[in-house]
Amino acid sequence: MRVARGSGWRGPYYRCSSCGAIIHTKDGTLVDRGHYEEIAGQLRGLLIRLDDRLPSKGVALIAEFIDANELGLALEQMADVLSEDEQPLNAEERADMLSLVDRMQMGDRVPRALESCPDN
Template sequence: MDRADYEDIAGQLRGLLIRLDDRLSSKDAALIAEFIDVGEPGLALEWMADQLSEYDQPLASDERVDMLALVERMQMKDRASRALASCPET
């Protein structure tokens, strides 16, 4: 992944973090932000998906689509996809 690609993905992750702020603990949000800052966007997305699913947090369809688009773009395995599938719809 080149620098421009990374910056775009990091920006999308930060945007998701803001949108999902009311459904993530402050500790989890800080950890996800740290993962983004140190160049671990895949780990950030997996942690975000895991925490949302662990606490049965609902996702709007556009939030789910945006997260799954990042999973696809980063060519991640399906761990995050499985976690997101267990999140209820809003």
């Protein structure tokens, strides 16, 4: 199994010939760039919504990961920072993060980290 370093996504992967972005799906089919832009937009939206519960240094680092198309790493970092301080999450925020985990076919790192975050 090949792993795209830092992406948090496992399995067969490809690089876009025009932008270098990792293009991946569970069955190995290619995904258009709009798919990744949509996920990046959802991550940016979460970052804005969670801004009051994340340290400014953490926000900056997560934003850099998103800008570098390290979307899995951005989500993992977001969950890790929230769990370190046991920051509360409402049901919608938690569901949005877990939905991204499923969509990006990530492992259990994010769900485990979110177990430390109480319900809000």
